[in-house]
Amino acid sequence: xxxxxxSNIKHxxxxxxxxxxxxxxxxxxxxxxxxxxLYSLGIIVEQAIIIAIVATGAIFIFSFGQFDIxxxxxxxxSAMVGVLAYNQTESLVMMLLASILVGLAIGSVQxxxxxxxxxxVFVLTVAMLSILTSLVLVILGGQSNISVPADAVAPVDNxxxxxxxxxxxxxxxxxxxxxxxxxxxxKFLGENPVAxxxxxxxxxxxxxxxxxxxxxxxGLAAFLTVVRAPILGQTTAASLGLDVLVAIxxxxxxxxxxxxxxITAALVGAFSIVLLxxxxxxxxxxxxxxxxxxxxxxxxxxxxxxxxxxxKLLPR
Numbered sequence: 001x002x003x004x005x006x007s008n009i010k011h012x013x014x015x016x017x018x019x020x021x022x023x024x025x026x027x028x029x030x031x032x033x034x035x036x037x038l039y040s041l042g043i044i045v046e047q048a049i050i051i052a053i054v055a056t057g058a059i060f061i062f063s064f065g066q067f068d069i070x071x072x073x074x075x076x077x078s079a080m081v082g083v084l085a086y087n088q089t090e091s092l093v094m095m096l097l098a099s100i101l102v103g104l105a106i107g108s109v110q111x112x113x114x115x116x117x118x119x120x121v122f123v124l125t126v127a128m129l130s131i132l133t134s135l136v137l138v139i140l141g142g143q144s145n146i147s148v149p150a151d152a153v154a155p156v157d158n159x160x161x162x163x164x165x166x167x168x169x170x171x172x173x174x175x176x177x178x179x180x181x182x183x184x185x186x187k188f189l190g191e192n193p194v195a196x197x198x199x200x201x202x203x204x205x206x207x208x209x210x211x212x213x214x215x216x217x218x219g220l221a222a223f224l225t226v227v228r229a230p231i232l233g234q235t236t237a238a239s240l241g242l243d244v245l246v247a248i249x250x251x252x253x254x255x256x257x258x259x260x261x262x263i264t265a266a267l268v269g270a271f272s273i274v275l276l277x278x279x280x281x282x283x284x285x286x287x288x289x290x291x292x293x294x295x296x297x298x299x300x301x302x303x304x305x306x307x308x309x310x311x312k313l314l315p316r
Contacts, residue, residue: 017252017268024275031282042159044274046228049166050221052270055244055251056173056263057217060210062248063177063261064189064203066121070110071218072241073132078102078222080139080232086148092156095148095226100219106132107215111208121207129241136234145233153227162227165220173213174263182209190257246298247273 029036054071061068078099085091085098106128114124140146177183186206188196197203225237251269253261276297280290 017250017265017272020250021268021272021275024272024279027279028275028282031279044271044278045159046162048270048274049162050224050228051240051243051247051273052267053166053169053217053221053224054214054240055247055266055270056170057214058244058248059173059253059261059263059266060177060183060186060213061121062190062253062255063183063186063257064206064210065193065255065257066207067245068110068121068125068214069241069245070125070129070132071214071244072237072239073129073136074103074106074215074218075222075225075237075240076136076232077106077132077139078219079225079236080136080146082222082226083146083148083230083232084139086152086226087146090152092153096219096223099222099226100216103217103219103222104212104215106218107211107213108208111211114207114211115204136236140234145231147231148226150230153230157227162224165224169217169220170263170267173217176213177261177263182206186210187257187259187261190261191259243273246294249298250276 032040054075058068058071081102082095082099086095088094110121110124110128113119114121117124177186185196185201188199188201189203189206193203221240222237226232229236247269248265249255249269250272251262251265251267253265253269276294277290280293285293
């Protein structure tokens with residue numbers, strides 16, 4: 001009887017991320033009531049889009065059991081270089097290209113350091129977080145902020161354009177992750193790294209490709225960050241790295257990666273974390289209490305995911 005109940009719980013927890021998103025949406029609409037408007041919903045979607053883009057790329061790193069906590073700082077640096085490029089050229093195309101190139105450059109440096117120095121990705125990104133955060137201060141050069149004119153980004157500051165970028169990047173990642181050897185090998189490494197290496201899977205190759213894909217997402221998210229808020233400062237994208245980590249877990253992905261890794265976790269998780277923030281704010285909680293509540297929910301979700309992905313095999 002107990003075994004049957006436990007088995008049913010395991011099946012239900014596989015859909016816990018979707019149930020969680022629906023529950024948060026219901027609570028938000030009930031709590032806000034008549035205060036819900038197209039404008040407020042648009043803000044939620046815009047916030048979720050930026051998190052979803054970065055989290056979608058990060059799935060490639062998470063899928064083989066690694067973590068990157070420098071994504072927020074990388075996005076901030078890419079956005080600021082994009083602003084500098086616009087101020088020199090007054091071209092949105094150049095701002096976009098600069099943001100993407102910087103994102104790719106950061107990803108390339110991180111992947112090469114991980115491969116050449118044979119460092120764990122998590123250890124490397126801790127160091128990169130410090131470097132990139134300092135680089136933000138260097139770019140600011142003692143100023144409190146840098147910016148582009150609001151009317152300059154107005155032509156692309158619309159929901160249709162932002163959704164189009166998200167959908168395009170999402171489809172790109174889905175194709176690579178689900179229908180090419182890159183995705184299969186990434187999940188194989190996360191499932192059993194020893195067997196994967198013995199089967200000829202190159203972790204170095206997968207690491208480089210994963211960071212390049214993440215770099216592309218960081219560049220796109222950086223561009224949209226400038227479009228959404230054309231004044232950048234020290235706090236730009238400061239919470240993005242943590243939001244991406246929480247979003248991936250809230251989206252139902254196992255922290256260890258493996259065959260159950262899924263791109264859709266980024267999308268579901270991004271909307272979940274944004275809705276959670278809005279719900280907590282609607283209750284009038286202080287920022288400290290909000291962080292405590294998010295931490296408790298994070299632990300609950302990790303526990304439920306652990307039940308769902310728990311196996312009857314010996315640990316690898």
